[in-house]
Amino acid sequence: MLQPKQQTEYGQKLLALGLTLQTLREAETLEVLLDTTLNYLQEQCQYDFIWMGAYHRAEHKLIGCGGKITKGDLKILRQEFSLSPGDVMEQVVVQQRPMAVADLREEAKGGEWRKIAKQSDIQGAVIFPLRHRTHCLGAILLGSQRWGISTSAEDKAQLSIVFGELSAAWFQLQQHQQQQQAKRPQEVLLSLLGQLHSLTDLDDYLELLVAETHHCLQPSCTHLYGYDRDRHLFWRRATSRAQIAQNRGNPKTQGPEEIRLTEIDGFYQLLLENRAIAMSESNSALKVNGTGRLMRLLGARSLLAAPIFRDRDLLGFISLEGKEPRVWLDQDKHWLRGVAQLAGLAFPLSQMAQTIGQIQLDGELTAKLTRAIVSDKEWKTTLADCAQKLVERLNVQRCFFLLHDRDRDRFEIVYQNHPPTRPPVESPLPILSLMDWRLLETARDPIGIENWLDSSVRPYASELDVRLSAWRDSFIEVGVRSLLLCSTHFGYPLEGVLAVACETPRIWTYEDRELLATVSQQIGLILHQWQLQRQTTQQQYIIQTLQGGLTNLEGDEDENQLEVSILRQIARVLHVPLAALVTWQPGRHQGRVSHEISSNSVLNLDRERPIAVHHDALIQKALAAPGLVGPVSWEELPPDTQEWLGSRAIQDLRVVALRTAPEHAPTGVVIVADVVARHWTNQELELFALLVAQLGRSRRTAMVTQKLLTRKRNMEILNWYKHNLLEELCRTASTGTTQLNQLDPFLVSADGDESQSQSLQQMRYQQTLQQLSNSLSSLSQYLHREQWKIALAIETFSIAGLLKRAMDRVEPLRKQRQIWMKVSREGHFSIRGDRQKLEFIFAELLLAACSRTESNGRIQIAYRPLMPEASTRSFPLLELSLVDWGQLEPRAIEAYQHYRSADLLVPSYVDRAPGLHLVIYQQLLQKMGGDFKFYRLDDGRIVSQLIVPLAPSI
Numbered sequence: 001m002l003q004p005k006q007q008t009e010y011g012q013k014l015l016a017l018g019l020t021l022q023t024l025r026e027a028e029t030l031e032v033l034l035d036t037t038l039n040y041l042q043e044q045c046q047y048d049f050i051w052m053g054a055y056h057r058a059e060h061k062l063i064g065c066g067g068k069i070t071k072g073d074l075k076i077l078r079q080e081f082s083l084s085p086g087d088v089m090e091q092v093v094v095q096q097r098p099m100a101v102a103d104l105r106e107e108a109k110g111g112e113w114r115k116i117a118k119q120s121d122i123q124g125a126v127i128f129p130l131r132h133r134t135h136c137l138g139a140i141l142l143g144s145q146r147w148g149i150s151t152s153a154e155d156k157a158q159l160s161i162v163f164g165e166l167s168a169a170w171f172q173l174q175q176h177q178q179q180q181q182a183k184r185p186q187e188v189l190l191s192l193l194g195q196l197h198s199l200t201d202l203d204d205y206l207e208l209l210v211a212e213t214h215h216c217l218q219p220s221c222t223h224l225y226g227y228d229r230d231r232h233l234f235w236r237r238a239t240s241r242a243q244i245a246q247n248r249g250n251p252k253t254q255g256p257e258e259i260r261l262t263e264i265d266g267f268y269q270l271l272l273e274n275r276a277i278a279m280s281e282s283n284s285a286l287k288v289n290g291t292g293r294l295m296r297l298l299g300a301r302s303l304l305a306a307p308i309f310r311d312r313d314l315l316g317f318i319s320l321e322g323k324e325p326r327v328w329l330d331q332d333k334h335w336l337r338g339v340a341q342l343a344g345l346a347f348p349l350s351q352m353a354q355t356i357g358q359i360q361l362d363g364e365l366t367a368k369l370t371r372a373i374v375s376d377k378e379w380k381t382t383l384a385d386c387a388q389k390l391v392e393r394l395n396v397q398r399c400f401f402l403l404h405d406r407d408r409d410r411f412e413i414v415y416q417n418h419p420p421t422r423p424p425v426e427s428p429l430p431i432l433s434l435m436d437w438r439l440l441e442t443a444r445d446p447i448g449i450e451n452w453l454d455s456s457v458r459p460y461a462s463e464l465d466v467r468l469s470a471w472r473d474s475f476i477e478v479g480v481r482s483l484l485l486c487s488t489h490f491g492y493p494l495e496g497v498l499a500v501a502c503e504t505p506r507i508w509t510y511e512d513r514e515l516l517a518t519v520s521q522q523i524g525l526i527l528h529q530w531q532l533q534r535q536t537t538q539q540q541y542i543i544q545t546l547q548g549g550l551t552n553l554e555g556d557e558d559e560n561q562l563e564v565s566i567l568r569q570i571a572r573v574l575h576v577p578l579a580a581l582v583t584w585q586p587g588r589h590q591g592r593v594s595h596e597i598s599s600n601s602v603l604n605l606d607r608e609r610p611i612a613v614h615h616d617a618l619i620q621k622a623l624a625a626p627g628l629v630g631p632v633s634w635e636e637l638p639p640d641t642q643e644w645l646g647s648r649a650i651q652d653l654r655v656v657a658l659r660t661a662p663e664h665a666p667t668g669v670v671i672v673a674d675v676v677a678r679h680w681t682n683q684e685l686e687l688f689a690l691l692v693a694q695l696g697r698s699r700r701t702a703m704v705t706q707k708l709l710t711r712k713r714n715m716e717i718l719n720w721y722k723h724n725l726l727e728e729l730c731r732t733a734s735t736g737t738t739q740l741n742q743l744d745p746f747l748v749s750a751d752g753d754e755s756q757s758q759s760l761q762q763m764r765y766q767q768t769l770q771q772l773s774n775s776l777s778s779l780s781q782y783l784h785r786e787q788w789k790i791a792l793a794i795e796t797f798s799i800a801g802l803l804k805r806a807m808d809r810v811e812p813l814r815k816q817r818q819i820w821m822k823v824s825r826e827g828h829f830s831i832r833g834d835r836q837k838l839e840f841i842f843a844e845l846l847l848a849a850c851s852r853t854e855s856n857g858r859i860q861i862a863y864r865p866l867m868p869e870a871s872t873r874s875f876p877l878l879e880l881s882l883v884d885w886g887q888l889e890p891r892a893i894e895a896y897q898h899y900r901s902a903d904l905l906v907p908s909y910v911d912r913a914p915g916l917h918l919v920i921y922q923q924l925l926q927k928m929g930g931d932f933k934f935y936r937l938d939d940g941r942i943v944s945q946l947i948v949p950l951a952p953s954i
Contacts, residue, residue, distance in 0.1 A: 016044055017158055024165045030054075030173060034065050037166050041142070042068055045155070049122045049143030051077060055093055055136050060280065060325035062089060062139060072120035083325075085281060087111040092127045093136050100126045102148045117143070124149030128163055132171035189338050205346050206238040210318070213339050214240035217332055219320035221300070223255050224308075224343065226316040234259045234316060255298050255321075264294045271307040271317055276333040279303045281325045295321075302326035304333065306340035310347055318343065380415065382526060386519060387417040394500055394512055398480065400425065401523070402497040408679065411497065422503075423478050430470040439467060441494050446486035446513040446520075451505035452476055475501065482506040486516050488524030496527045542573075542687055560595070562702060566695045567597045567670075573687050574680060576672045578603040578650075581695075583668035584613050591619070591668070593644065602649045603673060609644045616641055622655040622669045628685065630654030631677070645673075652678045656689070658696035667700065713923060717790050720920050724840040792834045792927060796951040799829050799863055799878065806843040810850050817855045824862035830951035831878055833928040838948065841921050841932075845882055845944045848914060852886030852942075859884045865950060876950040877930065883941050896934055921946075 020040040027033045034052055041050050048070050053062035064078045083090040087109045092099050101107050104117035104125040117123070122143035130138040140163065142149075151159070192212060206224050214222035224238040235258050261268050270277050279295060280302035295303050302322035308315045318340050320332075387399035399417040404410075405428070413427035432440070439447065452472055468483075475483065485499035498520040563581055571579040577600035584591030593607040613619055618641045622629050632653045637645065645653075653673040657666045670692050680688075803823060807814075814821065831838075849859050860883040865876060895908050896918045908915070922932040925946060933945040 013044060013158070016040065017161065020162060021165050024162075024169050027169055028173075030065075030170065033166055033169055033173075037140075037162060038066060038068065040162060041140075044158070045142065047142045048145045049120055049125075049141070051141045051143075052138065053081070053140075054138040055130075057327040057329070058322075060327060062093070065138070069120060072116070076116055076120070081112055084111055088127065089113065089139065092129050092139055096129045096131045096134075096136055098126060098128045100124075100149060104143065113141075121145055123147045126151060128159065130163055130167045130170065132167040135171060137167055137170050137174070189335075189342065192339075192342055202346060203238065206343060207240075209339050209343055209346075210238045210240050213318065213320070213336065217320055217335065219304075219326075220323040221255060221298070221321040222319070223298075223321070224316065224318045225259065227314050232261045234261075237316065259294070259297060263297065267294045267305075271305075271314060274307055274309055276337050277303070277305045278328040278333065280322070280327060299323075302328070304328045304336055306333075306336040308340045308343045308347075310344045315344060315347055383415045383523070384417070386523065387415065390500055390516070390519060391417055393515065396500040396502050397422075398425075398501040398503075400485075400497075400499040400501070402429065402485075402499065403527075404494050404496065418478075425474055425478055425480075429474055432468065432470050436468050436470065437494075440485075440487055440497065443487060444490050446484055446508070446516050448508035448513065449483040450507050451481055452483070453481060453505075479503045482508075484508045484512060484516055486513075486520040488520050488527055490521070495531065496524065498523055538683060542683065562698055563595050563695065564597070566691055566698075567595055570670065570672065570688060570691050571597045571599070573691065574672055574684055576674050576678070578605075578671070578673040580605055580671045580673075581668055582611060582619065582671065583699075584611075586665045586667060589614055594668075600649075600675065603647050603675070606644045606646045611644055612640070618655060619669055622657045623666055625657070627689065628654055628656045649675045651676055656692050658692065658699065660696050660700050664700065666696075667703070668696075670695065713919075714789060716916060717920050717923060718788070720917065721790060721837060721840070724844075728840075790924075790927075793836070794832055794928070795835055796830050796832050797835050799831050799880070800825075802831075802835070802839055802842060803861065805839055806846055809843045810846050813847065813850050817850060817853070817857075819850055819853055819856070820858040822858065822860050824860065826862075826864040829863070829865065829878055832949045832951045833930070834924075837924055838928075838946075841924065842880070842882075842946065844917060845921070845946075849882055849884040849886060849942070849944065852888060853884050854886070857885055866947070875929065876952075877947050878950045880946040880948065882944040882946075885941055888936070888942055893934065893936055 017040075020036060023036045024033060027036065038050065038052065041047065047068070050068040052065045052067050054065050055061075056063055059082075061080055061082045063080050064076065067077045069077060081089065083093060088099055088101060088107060089111065091109075101110070101124070103123045104110055105114055105123060107114060110117070113125075117125070120143070122145060124146055125141055125143040126149050128140045128142070129136055130140065192209060210222050210224050222240040223236055225234040226237040227234055236255055239255070267277070279292070294305075295301070298319070298321050300321035300323065302325050303319060305317050305319040307317045318336060320328075320336065383401050387401070390396070390399050397419055400413055401415045402411040403414045405412055408428075410431050411429045413425060413429065416424055418424050447467065449467060452475065480501040480503060482502045482505050483499060484501075485497050487494060488496040488498060498516065500516065567579045567581060571577075578596065578598050580596035580598075581594050582591050583594045589612065590610045591613045592610060593605045596605050596607070598604060611619070617638045618632070630653060632655070634642070634648055634650050634653075637653075642648075650673045652675075653671065655669050655671045658668040658670065659666055672688075807821070813819075846859075846861075853859060861881070862883075863878055863880040866879050892915060895915060918932070918934050925932045925948065928948065930946065930948040932947070934943070935945075936942055
């Protein structure tokens, strides 16, 4: 039974709930709905933070509508939050289920709300979706300053009732607003259907469909793609005019021109099902279909597409693309399906108009003698056919086509038709004056020269025609007297010129000029297409070259391989038979030819001859210049440079220094040479400079990395060695101190002679002190000799003595663990090496073996000379093996065996002791002419193997 006080509180809650629900049912605006809900939450719920947001379906975001905040910025209540796939807010909106968060500040999927929770001092939170049936209208976040949040069943029920009533009323308001503001798609579709009977051009009608669709549904982009069955691809056929105007400066945003089926196979299969296809990043965490690849191609974050069918044949599709996530409504899908069906009806009706237009086009081209331009794909063949027709039609003797060489700023004659008995005009033509260049570029009609020799052919001519005077002599030499020429692109920079010429003076009529203008503009289209194709081919080649070079740079960690790979790329890009690299160490005065790539046997540099870097004229010229030096001929080179270049066949030589930064000294020069004079395009020079710069940076990086690694390894070896010296000193001092402590100052000899006892005592003191002094003296010598770099003191000594001293060091541990050691000898041998360092190495290996061997275990030590066929050295070697049955970390052996090829940035077993010591052993033994191996046998035994040089037998 409820107590009276509880009954009163419960009644008050029910009364407040009833009043709130009544207000929500009667509300006519969204503001009243939200204010009523907020007042109820503030009065009936004890939450420190309340935030209400409306869900924007098209942009997939929440827009703040108000709330309550006790700490923090009030702007949060009106802030907009984009929903990202997987975060808590997106899950609530998409899944339409409440979600509780124990600590919003630390929630991994909290997104922007983590920062807001920290600013507002909010921990526990619960998020409720505002939904009506399957429609999500918004969300409400209730937060508390306490960790976790617990809501009673009674409170949950009341909140569910309030939020449900709020959602229902909100949905009714939205429906009412949509009915008032709704565009009537049926009227637009009926209007488009009515225009089918007046269809004259299919493309115009398709553009109309796309424009209306773009206007009604307001996507970011609207495209219509046609399907080409022969080429197995979709091609862009129509784009909304609003989009074209918006993206005029950036054609890449207009979508790809062609989309191959191999790129969107999943999307193609969905099109064949003849249904609308919707996709958005907003629901990518829950739904996956075959449109993802297409969205990446189109650069869209949301997509709605509908196929275009005629009977059962797929003709294409129309697509709406959004630059932001968007949830597509059913009415959007129905509209797009209707437009796609209208497009399917328009295709058959357009065939008649296309047929009529083709007949008219053929008649026009026939009348203007340009049919060959349309029918021939090969542009040079087109030029030949067109030139022959022009010669016949205009009754002229010659026809030329001039192409502008931008790199050399001159015109070359790529085709000319001339009488068999007359010589051709030599190509290239001389460079025009600035005035004549502007005349050609700005002319809107063909330029006619009636007589280059005499002005009397025209009654009003008072002087000779001096236009294009730079070309005058070239044409007059072959008998040309009159000339009519026209740019292939009126109003654009010069690309090509079409010209006809007579060997007699001639007045060019209007009909002549009109025909040449028409033909030249047609040829200009072909020329432009051909140049674009050639540029595309060149750019693809450059991209492939760069990709190949960068791939080589990524894979070639070795400095020599890196240099050779880039030199090959340079020789391939520039099409030169010789590319070479001259290098030197910073601060050195001599360099050498380190690498050369030569495809001509007569071009071989002298790689053995040293090059005086500071006195060689060619290298100094390259170091003084900011960029490329050349071309340089053989005769310009001094004798010293000619000696190491080695071949008089060099006619064109260019050199550039390897630079990385102004403060960095150059470390080499790249040389390219050819046996003939060459002209390189700007693209080739830019690519050459890029490859050289990349070579310089990569080479310097490799050199610095190698230098630092070498210094690091030397410091590791030196640190290990000095640490062992200190341990040896400590061991000697400890032994001496023990001996001194063991001396009895009251010791008396057996015969009772006190003086003899004191003499014996003094002698022992002196011996012990002498041992300590010798140890300190040796340590001082070692420290003085090996301050920053390890030094090897090679000497000859017995292998037996080495084993004895090392075994004495581990004797206490061996006795403690009761380990049995067996030494197998195959004779008495002396070895050569640094005795101190070898003793440290073997003692550490023996100590490690004893440490990992179980008590009462055993260790085998064996040494034997290596057979000549087992050694790759030119001197005899001794193999000293240490075998134990201990337990070892599984990754130790693998890490040691592959430490040279391992990633330096990834932590490894060999980065620190004891793995690092294994690497140090190998490096020290290799410096002595030997080697070190560490491996495990099939039966589990661990082998530590030292290979040291044998001393020559006397």
